[in-house]
Amino acid sequence: MIDTATPRTPARSITPGASRPLYVELADSLQSLVEQGTLRPGHRVPSVRIMSRQRDVSIATVLQAYTVLENRGYLEARPQSGYYVRPRPPSLAPEPRMAKPMAKPSYVGVNDLTAEVMDFAQNQDYVPFGSACPHHSLFPTKKLARILGSVARRDPALLVRSSLNRGYEPLAREIARRYLQAGVPLAHDELVITTGCTEALNLTLRAVTKPGDTVAIETPAYFGFLEIIQSLNLRALEIPTCSRQGICLDELRTAIEQNDVKAVMLMPSLHNPLGSVMPDEKKARLYDLLCEYDLPAIEDDIYGDTHFGDVRPKPLKAWDKDGRVLLCSSFGKTLAPGFHVGWTAPGRYLERVRRLKFTNTMGTPVVLQKALAEFLRDGGYDHHLRSLRRAYQQHLHSFAQGMQKHFPEGTRYSRPQGGNFIWVELPAKVDTLRLRKDALAHKINIAPGNLFSVKERYKNCLRMSCSVPWSDEIEAALRKLGDLIKQQL
Amino acid sequence: MIDTATPRTPARSITPGASRPLYVELADSLQSLVEQGTLRPGHRVPSVRIMSRQRDVSIATVLQAYTVLENRGYLEARPQSGYYVRPRPPSLAPEPRMAKPMAKPSYVGVNDLTAEVMDFAQNQDYVPFGSACPHHSLFPTKKLARILGSVARRDPALLVRSSLNRGYEPLAREIARRYLQAGVPLAHDELVITTGCTEALNLTLRAVTKPGDTVAIETPAYFGFLEIIQSLNLRALEIPTCSRQGICLDELRTAIEQNDVKAVMLMPSLHNPLGSVMPDEKKARLYDLLCEYDLPAIEDDIYGDTHFGDVRPKPLKAWDKDGRVLLCSSFGKTLAPGFHVGWTAPGRYLERVRRLKFTNTMGTPVVLQKALAEFLRDGGYDHHLRSLRRAYQQHLHSFAQGMQKHFPEGTRYSRPQGGNFIWVELPAKVDTLRLRKDALAHKINIAPGNLFSVKERYKNCLRMSCSVPWSDEIEAALRKLGDLIKQQL
The missing domain is CATH 3.40.640.10 (Type I PLP-dependent aspartate aminotransferase-like (Major domain))
Structure with a gap:
């Protein structure tokens, strides 16, 4: 059952240079092309026949390699069209785990936190990691005006x-x-x-x-x-x-x-x-x-x-x-x-x-x-959408890299296929409500996991909004957030 | 109890030329100035002292005359300021009666009629007697744009x-x-x-x-x-x-x-x-x-x-x-x-x-x-409001006169003190739901009384919207509506 499976742990165990089957070697080589950005999300990879000729391996080996990369989440097969690089932040960090089922339906309590997070989201003095409002520079405001x-x-x-x-x-x-x-x-x-x-x-x-x-x-x-x-x-x-x-x-x-x-x-x-x-x-x-x-x-x-x-x-x-x-x-x-x-x-x-x-x-x-x-x-709405998607993808990429640099080991990150959020599962000890208070003192607004459930399921999670263009200030804020997280460990 | 009283029947019984007390004579004379539009709603009438000199009557007579006109609804006294012409359509027709109390609260049924009336209100092919949307010519649209x-x-x-x-x-x-x-x-x-x-x-x-x-x-x-x-x-x-x-x-x-x-x-x-x-x-x-x-x-x-x-x-x-x-x-x-x-x-x-x-x-x-x-x-919002109020008042005036000319005897009309509606109580036999069907066939949209209650209290009533400027077409539509009403009697 694809949707109930625990998310795969990606290819972290692969060590370059170790004795590997030919198809794994090919897969690793292609994977690094994706990670270096030579093959970008949405690119079609060479057909099985062409790749077989290019690398001088059998068609079966290429097929096996493509299947491995599909499993690792780097490629996707499209019927009658071939294999494509999957849209994903180029990250090997683990992905968030799926929640447990809920025994009974529940009335939703009044959560003052939501109002508070939204209030801070309107305050331009705070770094908007908690806000869903995309940055105005992403939109054709002058033309629209x-x-x-x-x-x-x-x-x-x-x-x-x-x-x-x-x-x-x-x-x-x-x-x-x-x-x-x-x-x-x-x-x-x-x-x-x-x-x-x-x-x-x-x-x-x-x-x-x-x-x-x-x-x-x-x-x-x-x-x-x-x-x-x-x-x-x-x-x-x-x-x-x-x-x-x-x-x-x-x-x-x-x-x-x-x-x-x-x-x-x-x-x-x-x-x-x-x-x-x-x-x-x-x-x-x-x-x-x-x-x-x-x-x-x-x-x-x-x-x-x-x-x-x-x-x-x-x-x-x-x-x-x-x-x-x-x-x-x-x-x-x-x-x-x-x-x-x-x-x-x-x-x-x-x-x-x-x-x-x-x-x-x-x-x-x-x-x-x-x-x-x-x-x-x-x-030119379609033209605008294309550049908006590119911008969102770049933001996600930068934020994913930034978080992996500054957040503690063991943090899990979602692999969004669009939009401008990354769902982050921090080590179990972290309390993102407390993190929120600490972060506000440094003028950083975040959306803690508790907002996203009627039960307190996600107390160590947060939704990272990647809505603003990457900058030194943003990286500094991410680093500060990472420090505050590490203080809790 | 002022608010439970049956509305007064105004001065219909006054016959010009009959032997009348001096104060009634004065009152009638001023009333006709109001009805002819010489004294307009909102105008201050001369002070008691000045009027007494102008007409060569005693101060007591003027005071009595002003009290009569206040009772008839033509004047209103304002403390420390004097007497003013009251805003009202210059009509002697009776006013609508107050409804009976309701024994128990009631859930409101789904009334398809409202949606239907609103739908027709959006259709510019229909005379908008049922619509609450004021005519665009009344608004400073260019400046706002x-x-x-x-x-x-x-x-x-x-x-x-x-x-x-x-x-x-x-x-x-x-x-x-x-x-x-x-x-x-x-x-x-x-x-x-x-x-x-x-x-x-x-x-x-x-x-x-x-x-x-x-x-x-x-x-x-x-x-x-x-x-x-x-x-x-x-x-x-x-x-x-x-x-x-x-x-x-x-x-x-x-x-x-x-x-x-x-x-x-x-x-x-x-x-x-x-x-x-x-x-x-x-x-x-x-x-x-x-x-x-x-x-x-x-x-x-x-x-x-x-x-x-x-x-x-x-x-x-x-x-x-x-x-x-x-x-x-x-x-x-x-x-x-x-x-x-x-x-x-x-x-x-x-x-x-x-x-x-x-x-x-x-x-x-x-x-x-x-x-x-x-x-x-x-x-210039206040300036605009003044001209809007004047326009609304003129519309109401024209519609009130038009309805009294074309609608049957015994119809009762509200005396709105603002806005752009007149509430009309037709003779008891009239069914305004039926009237609505007949009127639609003549491209006239009306808001029948049933819309305004959870009970079917107002089946012989309608709300006349006076939102469009008076014109020959509007008068023709009122006349047609009057004919359709009379057919039901």
Whole structure:
């Protein structure tokens, strides 16, 4: 079972120069090309036939070597296309362990910590290791400002027009068009435009549950999920989740069988905080499981466009035949966090969600929706996304190296396949709540593990936000954080 | 009891030329000056001494005449200032009757009609008698567009900045400054900026109740209140409300004593749909009542700035000594409906509401908040408000005259003291649901009375929106509506 397996300990045991089989030698040689950056994530490696000729080894040896590298997490096979370098920080450090299952669903307690972390995230005097807000230099703000100003000047009546619960149609069409490219056939009128992804999650969750119901979520979970669940008087059931391949389906099935689960809420593509992506065949199996137990799933796809691979991960919604997947997302991580414009494609719950949108916030500013629609149509959104992904990947790379340099031995790091977080499991003795206090005294804000669970599962973990460009100040802050961690050991 | 009294039948019995006392003669003469528009709403009438000299009558006669006109609703006395022409449509038609009390609180049923009316309100092919969206020509859209464009250009980083749950401080300061002028001392950090008034109402209601609780509201009630109550699984208890002076306090007291009321949600200043304003002393008594039963009150003040008198009605919040009044409002009716920027001053529930804001929609676009702050600071907001109020008043005047011309005898009309609605009680036989169907066939959208109650109290009523400037087309639509009504008699 791929998703319940303890993460592999990578190739640390390989000692160059020792007597090794030919295929391991080839694998090691290719691995070092990846680690030196000659072969970069997303690159296609030579075909088996060509490599066999180049290195003068048999086809079987090449195949074995590629399989080893696949196992080590350096390559991935793509059907009918060959082998590709996998997007990952070039690290040999161990990966975080998967959590234990939870016996019973639990109401979420009010966690003042979340509010506190968010408060500090807004304070520019603190190093933002705890914040999810990407740095403004990553976004085409000037172009967006020009478009916004132009839209307002050309059609000032927009400023007094309420979009009510429908959303601005040309924007919905652009969003639908992009999903089509990502493998999700959607009509524009299946979408509801919302106040960011957060409202989309609220409305969809309210559409499929009533107070007291149980919702299955991943663990660790985005703390916003926990806050929403708490505020709606729902109970959370945390399902062990693999830091590479997402929620464990066997554990999910067991949880559903043993509890009265009413909905599943998850991030199958680029999970926050793990950065995991469920493989396609696993998404297909997840959808079958939902059908088997007749459950709706709320899919948060907000990081989907920040993947490092060549192909955008398909949303779970792509498998949805009967409208049970409520897809939610926004432009908050990719284009205009300050616009707070999101959407949902809530499938069979469309009318209910539309009504809740009207009741909850009535409408979403049309002038912002129109500016986004124009940017998507001819502002070079895809070009921007490519450079954004490159920037995110570079940040992750630098942060991963920095942490491995300054954090203690035995620390485990996730291998995010996109986005801008690394999930860090520190040695068991470390208490990241205490670390947080110490770090704040040095003007460093962090997001401690306790935020990511209703139980105190992750007291030695933290989510490292790699949202700012690498700099000497950032490295100094990482070093300071490392020192504070080591003081606890 | 001023607020339970049947509205007075005005001076219909006065026949010009009949033998009348001198003071009635004087009163009639001044009344006709008001009706002809020589003395306009808000004008100060000559002092008693001057009038006595002008008309060569005794001071006692002038005083009697002014008292008669006050009783007839044409004048109002202001302490230390004299007599003023009251804002009112110059109508002698009877006013709507107050509803009967409700025996038990009731869950609100899902009303597809609201969604339908809102849908048609967005369709510009229909005459918007059912819509609350003010006409764009009433707003300084060009200036606002210029400011928005300039803000975006000057500080493009705003487009990616999330305000999270705090709101943009300079805007909060402007809002607090205006409340200070209206008699409500507020610090800027007591405010939470929201996605329109609708979100403010949701968050405050969620802060003071839990599912299943009972909320006392006015009847008729803004249908948005009913939708929100329904969506939060609360129960509504409708309290009879006078079309001039707001909720009946005796009925409210009885309701609180007989039911487990957890909160009161109301519009004390310029009620939607009635246009009523609670007098100050009544607001003081309402606040005392809240204290006596230790209840919070959610105050929707969205129409407060659209009053027709010289002095803005004081929000109930002005009496609040212990933070039990949660004041909610927005710029939706006065400046920028399309921005969906609102706020709440939730008193002692501040932290809870802030947290709910984060959980519900995370933040509100800073670029819009900054544009509003700049407009409020030096865009001539007060000047704009004065012309907006004049326009609203003219619309109401024209619509009131138009309806009295084309609607059947016996129809009753509210006397709104601001805003842009008239509440219309048609003869008992008329069914406004049927009327709505007939009207839609003629491309006229109306808001039937059933929208405004959980019970079917108002089947012969409608809320007439006077949001568009008067024109021949509007009069033709009113005439058509009048014909359709008469067909039902």
